[in-house]
Amino acid sequence: MEPILKAERISKSFPGVQAVNDVSFDLRRGEIMALIGENGAGKSTLMQILGGGQRADTGQITLDGESLEFASANDALHAGIAMVFQELSLVGSLSIAENIYANRQPVGRLNNIHWRQLYQQTRDVLHRFNLDLDPATPVKRLVMGQQQILEILKAITSEPKVLILDEPTSSLTPAEADDLFKNVRALQAQGMTFIYITHKLSEVFELADRVMVMRDGKKIGVRDISEVNENDLVSMMVGREIGDIYGVLSSESPTGEEYFRIEGFTYRQTFQDISLELHRGEILGLAGLVGAGRTELARSIFGIAPKDEGRVEMEGKRIEIKRPQDAIKHGIAYLTEDRKAQGLFLDMGLSDNFIAPILKMFTGKTGFLNFDKVETHAVTQIHNYNIATPSTKQKVMNLSGGNQQKSMIAMWMGSQPKVVIFDEPTRGVDVGARFEIYQKLRELTSEGVGILLISSELPELIGLCDRILVMHQGRITGEVQQRDFTEELIMTYAAGVKN
Ligand SMILES: Nc1ncnc2c1ncn2[C@@H]1O[C@H](COP(=O)(O)OP(=O)(O)OP(=O)(O)O)[C@@H](O)[C@H]1O
Ligand SMILES: [Mg+2]
Numbered sequence: 342m343e344p345i346l347k348a349e350r351i352s353k354s355f356p357g358v359q360a361v362n363d364v365s366f367d368l369r370r371g372e373i374m375a376l377i378g379e380n381g382a383g384k385s386t387l388m389q390i391l392g393g394g395q396r397a398d399t400g401q402i403t404l405d406g407e408s409l410e411f412a413s414a415n416d417a418l419h420a421g422i423a424m425v426f427q428e429l430s431l432v433g434s435l436s437i438a439e440n441i442y443a444n445r446q447p448v449g450r451l452n453n454i455h456w457r458q459l460y461q462q463t464r465d466v467l468h469r470f471n472l473d474l475d476p477a478t479p480v481k482r483l484v485m486g487q488q489q490i491l492e493i494l495k496a497i498t499s500e501p502k503v504l505i506l507d508e509p510t511s512s513l514t515p516a517e518a519d520d521l522f523k524n525v526r527a528l529q530a531q532g533m534t535f536i537y538i539t540h541k542l543s544e545v546f547e548l549a550d551r552v553m554v555m556r557d558g559k560k561i562g563v564r565d566i567s568e569v570n571e572n573d574l575v576s577m578m579v580g581r582e583i584g585d586i587y588g589v590l591s592s593e594s595p596t597g598e599e600y601f602r603i604e605g606f607t608y609r610q611t612f613q614d615i616s617l618e619l620h621r622g623e624i625l626g627l628a629g630l631v632g633a634g635r636t637e638l639a640r641s642i643f644g645i646a647p648k649d650e651g652r653v654e655m656e657g658k659r660i661e662i663k664r665p666q667d668a669i670k671h672g673i674a675y676l677t678e679d680r681k682a683q684g685l686f687l688d689m690g691l692s693d694n695f696i697a698p699i700l701k702m703f704t705g706k707t708g709f710l711n712f713d714k715v716e717t718h719a720v721t722q723i724h725n726y727n728i729a730t731p732s733t734k735q736k737v738m739n740l741s742g743g744n745q746q747k748s749m750i751a752m753w754m755g756s757q758p759k760v761v762i763f764d765e766p767t768r769g770v771d772v773g774a775r776f777e778i779y780q781k782l783r784e785l786t787s788e789g790v791g792i793l794l795i796s797s798e799l800p801e802l803i804g805l806c807d808r809i810l811v812m813h814q815g816r817i818t819g820e821v822q823q824r825d826f827t828e829e830l831i832m833t834y835a836a837g838v839k840n
Contacts, residue, residue: 343406345370345534346391346422346503351400353386355739357731360386361397362558368503373525373535374563375545378555378578379771380743381729384538385427387555388505391536392424393417405502421502425492425509427538427742427769433481438463440480441495466494470520485512485679486631493521497528504528507538508742511769512678514631514797522548540743540771542571554578579773596807597621601760601791603642606651611637612815615651619760619791624782626806627795628831634815635795636678639762643668643675655759669698672759676749676766678795684749687738691730691748692719694737699756722751727777742769750781761785762793767801779805799828813837 344367353361361383368374376384389395391402393411402409404420411417414424431440438459439446447455447462463476470490480488489512496504506525510518525535525548537549545552546566554561554577561577602618612634619625627635640646642653644662653660655671662668668675677684686694692715696703703714719733726747730740737745746769753761763782767775782792782805796802802809803826811819811834819834 342370344368345405347401347403348387348391349401349403351387351390351397351402353383353390353395353397357735359558361390364400364555364558364560366553366560366563368534368536369551371529371532371534372550373529373537373548375549375552376536376538376555377540377542377545377552377574378561380747380769380774381741382555382578382771383558384555385507385741388424388507388536388538389426391417391422391503392505393422394424394426418499418501422505423496423499423501423503424505425496425507427507427511429485429488429492431480431488431491431495434479436477436479437467437474437483437491438476440491441466441498443495445499466498469524470494470517484631486514486517489513490517490521493524497524501533503534503536505536505538508540508769509537510539510541510544517631518544540769542574545574546571556580575772578771596623596786597789600656602654604652604654606638606641606648608637608641608646608648610815612641612812615812615817617793617810617817619793620807621789621791622786623808624786624792624794624806626802626809627793627812628799628802628809629812629835631797632814633812633835635812636764638812639675639764639793639795640677643673643762645675669756672757673762674698674753674756674758674760675762676753676764678764678768685737685745685752688736690734690736691723691728691740692716692733694748695719695722695752695755697752718755722755726751726781727774743771743774746770747774747778750778754781754785758790760791760793762795764795765797766794767796767798799831802831803828811835 346368349365351361351364364387376388378384386395390397393414393416404422409420441463442459447458449455460476467474472487472490480491489509493506493509509521513521529535539545549566551563551565552569552574553563554574556578597620599618599620604616606615607613615638617625629635637646641648644664644667653662660671662671686697695718696715703711705711716733723730723733728747728751729744737748740748750766766778770778786792794802794806807823809821809826809831810817811821811831813835814837818837821830
């Protein structure tokens, strides 16, 4: 059978980077093809070329036998290729309905929008994901997982021939991801074809018919799922074998004295009466389902979000945190889950990002920045964190997703914090980089830094933590010691079943 899509000899370079290097592949009608590879391998760039978001330097794309030349994502959509980007692109102030059906609203004879029909249609598609939301709700009120689902619904409802999904589950809960998979399979049964970018190999085996691997901009190979296992894929991706990544890292050393504590943290319905203490060199996990209040709690400790009550003590002394600057001054660092919105200065260069939280260290008596010092620091951090970038001046928005994540870590570690709050540190990060980030966490703890680790990945929490607190609906419902770690026990607390 004729392939639905043919890409021939596609290349694309950016200043200093050959992002896609002479890639050709066929897409079979009705298949789900996974696309995997390390951070910066060129996956998103290649797919953006198919989706009209980037122009190839050279190469040919044929869809259903017709040669294509896209000037924009809208052109691609018209031709029948829709793409859900790695980064969210919704308009926060507009409603759910307006976002999903942007430019496609049902209209009457006088070009008036049929609101009632629009809302009904929206409710119907929300139902596909068991979302019981009011279509008139402004999108900015939704949590990231819900916004991600809207992006997907927006793409699905345009009824494309080929739908490209770029790491769609990175901010979804397991239940939401299941709903997504059900929908993808149902659409596949109706004849839709998919390309699915992911860093989670389990998803490749659960969903895909074939898998394509990229490395350094090149296509390494395409395989039928039935003929490969995880190890094969990992060695294709990284060009070497990687062992058990948590095992190597679990620390045998006992943790030190208690030196940081919060007490009675409460904010309205979001979280109530949360107290916890952290020991030197400890990794304390914070588990829970999305909506349990973990991120809100972290934001409030750091002084970004409000609290009604709550005390903080560092090294035996009461400290006041009203703004993030107060937290930074006292040696607290917070690495957010949403690096785009809160973590990095995207249109600034890497070196400027690195010094943002620690400007004072780089100014002399006169108050002027010492540029040599800034440059040296940037070079060191790029090396330490193995960040793939052509220069210290590269704008952060031009780095691949995983390299942005590493940059955020490098930025905060430069401030030599005493307490670090990590919120989903490995979201969108490839296997190799994940390993590097875990090693960095271990390095920090061996220097006596305590870490509060928020993660939705239970194997990550179980593999790294000394102790895990579990939250459910704004309260701590359980504390689990390392010897008792099991996914089942943590899940029962997280679901609020056990008290
Ligand atoms: N707009 C841009 N300007 C400059 N360089 C870019 C731009 N977009 C991507 N790059 C570079 O091209 C390379 C490939 O990036 P791409 O985003 O395609 O990787 P990826 O495989 O999607 O990685 P990840 O898994 O981290 O999302 C990277 O080195 C990246 O820094
Ligand atoms: Mg990408």
